[in-house]
Amino acid sequence: MEHLKDRLAQGALDEMLLRLYGAEHLTAARVRCAELLAGFEKTFSAPPAGLFSAPGRTEIGGNHTDHQHGRVLAASVDMDILAAAAPNQSGMIRVQSQGYPLMVVDLAVLTPQAGEENTSPALIRGVAARFAALGCPLQGVGMDVYMTSTVPGGSGLSSSAAFEVLIGTMLNELFWQGSRTAVELAQIGQYAENVFFGKPCGLMDQTASAVGGVVAIDFADTDRPMVEGIGLDLRAEGYALCILDSGADHADLTAEYAAITGELKAVSGYFGKSYLRDVPEQEFLAALPAVRKAAGDRGVLRAFHFYAENQRAADEADALRTGNFERFLALVRASGRSSALYLQNVIPTGQTVRQELMVTIALCERLLAGRGAVRVHGGGFGGTAQAFVPLDALAYFKAETEAVLGAGSCHVAAIRPVGGVRLG
Incomplete structure (x- = not known):
């Protein structure tokens, strides 16, 4: 001691x-x-x-x-x-x-x-x-x-x-x-x-x-x-990283996460594989009518997300390597859209009245007004959003989001x- x-x-x-x-x-x-x-x-x-x-x-x-x-x-x-x-x-x-x-x-x-x-x-x-x-x-x-x-x-x-x-x-x-x-x-x-x-x-x-x-x-x-x-030096690029707590009830979401892996396994299983990475996208597309019957449409949509997102992650890394931060931001925006539309991990299954995470994303998009980027963060459903916010708008962004989501809901994080x- x-x-x-x-x-x-x-x-x-x-x-x-x-x-x-x-x-x-x-x-x-x-x-x-x-x-x-x-x-x-x-x-x-x-x-x-x-x-x-x-x-x-x-x-x-x-x-x-x-x-x-x-x-x-x-x-x-x-x-x-x-x-x-x-x-x-x-x-x-x-x-x-x-x-x-x-x-x-x-x-x-x-x-x-x-x-x-x-x-x-x-x-x-x-x-x-x-x-x-x-x-x-x-x-x-x-x-x-x-x-x-x-x-x-x-x-x-x-x-x-x-x-x-x-x-x-x-x-x-x-x-x-x-x-x-x-x-x-x-x-x-x-x-x-x-x-x-x-x-x-x-x-x-x-x-x-x-x-x-x-x-x-x-x-x-x-x-x-x-x-x-x-x-990546975010400050040198003129941006801050914000993680926004949507205020959703953090109930056990294990079943929601398990449904994603289960449905994707049903898709890959149609081809005799354990993981979708082992199924070429062209094979998936060629067999789409049969895969829909075997795995259901939500599983198919989640597979569409996987193929695009898997390539997007590689493209984002390449954009950062080459110093093309605007391309990186565009890819982050595309990632968020795909998660919401195809992966469907923004709104808990069947929920209509309480959609905190989607409201958080909509609010951030409105405040950013075409600058930066916002997307679902991590597992999704009841959790957080991630936003890349221009430094000159950070104080305004934090104040406006916390006015809606609550004090302390906007965490400004640094990369360690x-x-x-x-x-x-």
Whole structure:
């Protein structure tokens, strides 16, 4: 404890804090770290061994393409989960999230537990189970964790992926000499979410959080996804990234997400394939009458979205590589249109009276008046919208959206160049 406190006070962590949070937030980051160290000692009556951080992520392109082994464009953001951690010999992982009850997971029980689905303990257990299965020596050990988060729940910035990557980063550093790569940690997190948490997610969220920065990812081979860093300085382009909370009830939407993967599987299954990426688009188009009968029209429309969005994600990455930001914005607008019309993940199935996300998108389009871009963000249905807003209109845009959606509903995010990491 004293070692980390001293290093923090002496500025030894400042270089990393600057990379994670920026110069304007350095003082606040120091205070946050100091409070975290004190919180750990108060909770566990012992000093922590290290400080760790995992960021939220923003999906820039490739809406619902990852679970079909497609392409995506994503980035980590400057909102994160920050934790102090230390090994213990209890055989338990004990996690104290600031303001919440203590979570305790017994490492002697590393199988999915009835009634634990859709909970944080399920994610902890799932990550630990995968580490153990891969050979990490967790027998007879344990870990104490005290954490705090600036990733808003239900924000579409994927707090669950950040949590999985954080747990994986701590286990990797404290018990396995940092031997797992960022992509491997992402795969471990996805396993925990699929098998233990019960959500059939793809690999994009975890990869973006684990790797950091803007990344173009091709999931053609999910065991070895191709990950490429893409340079992007939004401020230099004259834009800000905003994530807008639509104000929808964040009820369990797992069934809606599962319907997307299920319907796309019905389409690919017609061709004897597990994923749509393995079905050439021309074969899909040639068999369209039969596919409609086999998978239904919504499944077919969602397949149309996949084929276009998969190519669009690659085109967006190319636009950024070549410095053509206006083309990039046009592609983002096209992505949003396709998600709304074909993927149909903006309005929850059957909902008529409450359509918060669609209203949010309509409001943003009106305020932007042809500039920038707005689209559904992430999983969709009851969540958030993403907007690229000209800096000269940012104050107006934020004030006007929050006047309708509520104070604090417009999050201005910065792209963070670092993924899951040990600070000290």
